Amino acid sequence: MTAQRRGLGTNQEAVRRHNLGTVLRHVHGAGQISRAQLTALMGLNRSTIADLVLELESLGVVEQTVPSGVRSGAGRPSAGVRLAGVGPYVVAVDLGVDRAVVARVALGGEVVERAAAPIPVGGGEAWQVGSTVAGLIRRVVEGAPAAAPLLGVGISVPGLVRRSDGLVRLAPNLEWQDVSFGAIVLAALGVDVPVQLANDADLGALAEHRRGAGVGIDDLIYISGNVGVGAGVITGGVRLEGAGGYAGEVGHLPFAPEGRLCHCGNIGCWETEVGAHAIAAAIGCPESDVVTLGDVLDEYAGPHRALGATGKALGYGLASIVNAFNPRLVVLGGYLSSLYALVRHEVDDALAERALPAPLESVTLSLPGLGSDSVLLGAAEIALEPLFADPVAALGTALVDVGARLAG
Amino acid sequence: MTAQRRGLGTNQEAVRRHNLGTVLRHVHGAGQISRAQLTALMGLNRSTIADLVLELESLGVVEQTVPSGVRSGAGRPSAGVRLAGVGPYVVAVDLGVDRAVVARVALGGEVVERAAAPIPVGGGEAWQVGSTVAGLIRRVVEGAPAAAPLLGVGISVPGLVRRSDGLVRLAPNLEWQDVSFGAIVLAALGVDVPVQLANDADLGALAEHRRGAGVGIDDLIYISGNVGVGAGVITGGVRLEGAGGYAGEVGHLPFAPEGRLCHCGNIGCWETEVGAHAIAAAIGCPESDVVTLGDVLDEYAGPHRALGATGKALGYGLASIVNAFNPRLVVLGGYLSSLYALVRHEVDDALAERALPAPLESVTLSLPGLGSDSVLLGAAEIALEPLFADPVAALGTALVDVGARLAG
DNA sequence: CGCCTTTCGTTCACCCGCACAACAAATCCG
DNA sequence: CGGATTTGTTGTGCGGGTGAACGAAAGGCG
Numbered sequence: 001m002t003a004q005r006r007g008l009g010t011n012q013e014a015v016r017r018h019n020l021g022t023v024l025r026h027v028h029g030a031g032q033i034s035r036a037q038l039t040a041l042m043g044l045n046r047s048t049i050a051d052l053v054l055e056l057e058s059l060g061v062v063e064q065t066v067p068s069g070v071r072s073g074a075g076r077p078s079a080g081v082r083l084a085g086v087g088p089y090v091v092a093v094d095l096g097v098d099r100a101v102v103a104r105v106a107l108g109g110e111v112v113e114r115a116a117a118p119i120p121v122g123g124g125e126a127w128q129v130g131s132t133v134a135g136l137i138r139r140v141v142e143g144a145p146a147a148a149p150l151l152g153v154g155i156s157v158p159g160l161v162r163r164s165d166g167l168v169r170l171a172p173n174l175e176w177q178d179v180s181f182g183a184i185v186l187a188a189l190g191v192d193v194p195v196q197l198a199n200d201a202d203l204g205a206l207a208e209h210r211r212g213a214g215v216g217i218d219d220l221i222y223i224s225g226n227v228g229v230g231a232g233v234i235t236g237g238v239r240l241e242g243a244g245g246y247a248g249e250v251g252h253l254p255f256a257p258e259g260r261l262c263h264c265g266n267i268g269c270w271e272t273e274v275g276a277h278a279i280a281a282a283i284g285c286p287e288s289d290v291v292t293l294g295d296v297l298d299e300y301a302g303p304h305r306a307l308g309a310t311g312k313a314l315g316y317g318l319a320s321i322v323n324a325f326n327p328r329l330v331v332l333g334g335y336l337s338s339l340y341a342l343v344r345h346e347v348d349d350a351l352a353e354r355a356l357p358a359p360l361e362s363v364t365l366s367l368p369g370l371g372s373d374s375v376l377l378g379a380a381e382i383a384l385e386p387l388f389a390d391p392v393a394a395l396g397t398a399l400v401d402v403g404a405r406l407a408g
Numbered sequence: 409m410t411a412q413r414r415g416l417g418t419n420q421e422a423v424r425r426h427n428l429g430t431v432l433r434h435v436h437g438a439g440q441i442s443r444a445q446l447t448a449l450m451g452l453n454r455s456t457i458a459d460l461v462l463e464l465e466s467l468g469v470v471e472q473t474v475p476s477g478v479r480s481g482a483g484r485p486s487a488g489v490r491l492a493g494v495g496p497y498v499v500a501v502d503l504g505v506d507r508a509v510v511a512r513v514a515l516g517g518e519v520v521e522r523a524a525a526p527i528p529v530g531g532g533e534a535w536q537v538g539s540t541v542a543g544l545i546r547r548v549v550e551g552a553p554a555a556a557p558l559l560g561v562g563i564s565v566p567g568l569v570r571r572s573d574g575l576v577r578l579a580p581n582l583e584w585q586d587v588s589f590g591a592i593v594l595a596a597l598g599v600d601v602p603v604q605l606a607n608d609a610d611l612g613a614l615a616e617h618r619r620g621a622g623v624g625i626d627d628l629i630y631i632s633g634n635v636g637v638g639a640g641v642i643t644g645g646v647r648l649e650g651a652g653g654y655a656g657e658v659g660h661l662p663f664a665p666e667g668r669l670c671h672c673g674n675i676g677c678w679e680t681e682v683g684a685h686a687i688a689a690a691i692g693c694p695e696s697d698v699v700t701l702g703d704v705l706d707e708y709a710g711p712h713r714a715l716g717a718t719g720k721a722l723g724y725g726l727a728s729i730v731n732a733f734n735p736r737l738v739v740l741g742g743y744l745s746s747l748y749a750l751v752r753h754e755v756d757d758a759l760a761e762r763a764l765p766a767p768l769e770s771v772t773l774s775l776p777g778l779g780s781d782s783v784l785l786g787a788a789e790i791a792l793e794p795l796f797a798d799p800v801a802a803l804g805t806a807l808v809d810v811g812a813r814l815a816g
Numbered sequence: 817c818g819c820c821t822t823t824c825g826t827t828c829a830c831c832c833g834c835a836c837a838a839c840a841a842a843t844c845c846g
Numbered sequence: 847c848g849g850a851t852t853t854g855t856t857g858t859g860c861g862g863g864t865g866a867a868c869g870a871a872a873g874g875c876g
Contacts, residue, residue: 009430009456009834012420013861036823042417045863050826067824075871079824238646248732249731253661256665320661323660325650326649326652356660363651453836456833456834459833459834484843
């Protein structure tokens with residue numbers, strides 16, 4: 001990955017950076033990998049890999065293990081490389097519409113500790129939410145080894161996030177507009193660590209691509225059903241961001257010009273058919289339960305007919321998305337995974353009916369491979385990104401002894 | 409550009425390749441550039457740039473010039489680097505629905521020679537078209553200096569092209585399905601050169617990004633109006649291809665569920681509103697002139713009202729595209745540029761009405777900076793791509809003395 | 817059970833390619 | 847005309863990946 005900044009030349013420091021980062025990326029992805037595999041994957045010399053691993057070991061991010069018992073043919077067994085026991089970690093924040101989930105995530109993607117708290121419906125003031133989140137962060141960071149460096153915080157937001165500076169331009173369900181949530185959380189924490197913000201669907205896509213149902217698939221879309229509907233797009237193995245970072249707003253694709261009024265001001269947006277409010281209305285679920293629609297759907301035992309039209313609408317909308325982006329995989333996240341389990345047939349049929357044959361033949365619908373943690377783990381991934389871009393620099397600026405610093 | 413193949417390591421040969429290619433890319437883009445500018449742009453040392461330029465000079469692709477007369481401040485004037493007089497070239501083919509345009513294009517993007525021929529309406533047999541194209545290629549190559557190497561052929565196709573092998577999966581207006589047009593042209597030519605095929609809108613986007621209205625803009629969309637309607641997407645400076653290469657098929661986004669039947673089998677696709685047939689019907693233009701709708705529109709003097717609804721439909725569709733891809737620039741190509749000139753106001757208004765505020769605020773609509781040559785020049789660009797990825801290898805395998813070889 | 821084969825780790829010499837410093841050259845400016 | 851500025855040129859240095867040689871650790875086979 002890491003396309004070099006276009007137009008720039010490459011010097012040898014950049015080579016070292018890139019190779020160190022790539023080794024680390026592989027270890028992060030596989031958890032445990034042999035040096036022999038690394039040479040094969042990266043196409044570098046044995047001795048080079050040895051040196052790279054040695055440097056990462058001296059940085060305290062990986063450990064070498066004696067050859068694992070698992071054998072594979074003849075020859076001397078290769079030394080293993082795995083993540084260090086007390087290695088760097090990040091804090092991931094999944095800001096939902098009704099609650100915030102915060103986790104300490106180790107390099108490697110394991111959720112070591114997690115905490116959650118409700119958010120007042122309608123979001124509440126941003127500084128209030130920021131204070132809640134800061135409290136959760138303190139809690140999950142508390143138990144971390146003092147020697148372990150904190151690399152940064154990744155925050156998922158259910159709304160439009162400007163990529164240049166992480167400003168939350170619009171989060172309808174939190175009733176936020178132009179909120180600098182990263183700064184708010186940092187202020188509440190009282191420390192200065194790198195903070196990355198991004199849209200929830202984008203992060204769901206990233207996580208499913210790196211560690212979920214989309215491993216090895218370079219073109220995938222994650223559709224997030226989370227009151228509103230949005231899409232995160234991975235194309236060519238890279239996040240599709242768009243000029244401002246707002247790409248993937250598929251909730252307002254036109255669907256039924258004679259349909260319902262959407263909160264965006266138009267009529268018949270896709271979201272008015274497959275959004276949480278629409279589905280709640282279809283199955284007679286009270287407004288107050290809309291934010292937990294996934295759970296409601298999981299326990300739904302009403303007439304199948306009530307959801308048939310919704311399934312069809314989902315499939316039709318997916319057809320547009322498949323035509324426009326030509327993904328190999330579409331992951332249905334949030335309550336859409338629950339919905340898909342109920343009306344799979346209608347969705348598949350509607351998709352097949354409206355999508356063009358060529359993009360249709362290579363696409364698969366699937367449930368998230370990471371369950372309901374896709375978005376949370378995606379937040380961890382963006383926080384880890386600087387580490388892969390330049391391990392030495394990222395570890396150099398990382399915060400150690402975080403527990404003590406946050407005590408105040 | 410040239411993201412390294414992900415997961416791979418970088419060795420020093422790759423560094424040299426990348427740097428040579430990047431220098432060449434800059435010369436290709438600017439036509440004439442000083443070594444001092446190259447050092448600034450690429451962030452490399454003066455001596456390194458000098459060496460790179462020297463190597464490119466010895467490869468015969470660039471020439472160094474005495475400092476140009478144009479001065480800029482104090483200091484010793486920097487030596488210029490420009491394209492070699494007898495440098496490498498490519499053949500670009502723009503396969504339209506009614507005619508094929510073929511050009512010999514030099515490194516630097518200049519069309520040195522061009523030729524065109526009509527194609528029977530409905531496409532005709534692929535081998536027939538291939539033979540026509542081969543004849544045009546012979547004609548434009550004839551005048552090339554014998555010493556100049558031919559790097560390859562780039563072909564634009566108005567349809568879905570599979571990116572893995574260049575197979576034309578579907579070209580509705582040529583009535584082709586699963587045609588291996590690259591192989592057909594090569595067979596008709598009787599020589600073996602690298603051939604690249606791609607969708608016309610994708611190539612329009614590429615050309616406008618590299619040499620047209622979108623220079624310096626990393627997120628843009630080119631909408632091609634060419635009987636059907638398609639989009640080519642550049643995102644993050646890279647072509648959005650999708651899993652199979654079919655990304656950008658926006659012609660069949662749903663628009664009016666109660667609308668007209670589309671040839672794809674659905675009802676009310678966007679294309680049924682803004683496609684050439686729909687516009688022709690709206691202005692009372694005979695079916696036979698549909699393929700030259702752009703010219704018809706340029707001379708259109710009928711009532712403005714007849715096109716108002718079409719303009720609105722165009723704007724609404726663009727809003728969906730802006731929401732989904734968040735481009736900074738949308739270039740309206742083909743007959744859409746003529747249409748836009750007539751109903752700019754309706755289009756702008758409709759776009760502003762339906763697009764979300766955040767992506768809307770940074771987007772601009774524009775006409776092609778390359779006129780009607782966008783697609784043709786895009787075909788040249790893909791044929792040049794291997795040269796930038798690895799100048800030494802590309803020139804090593806390039807064909808010289810092509811005129812003589814093609815004589816038979 | 818011993819030996820061969822295979823695969824991998826380790827070491828060291830090598831080389832490629834970029835950086836850097838020093839000096840010369842060319843231009844602008846006061 | 848001389849200093850300041852910017853660039854070209856040259857030679858040296860160094861980082862870092864390569865490759866060969868050798869030893870080590872396994873499996874396989876007679």
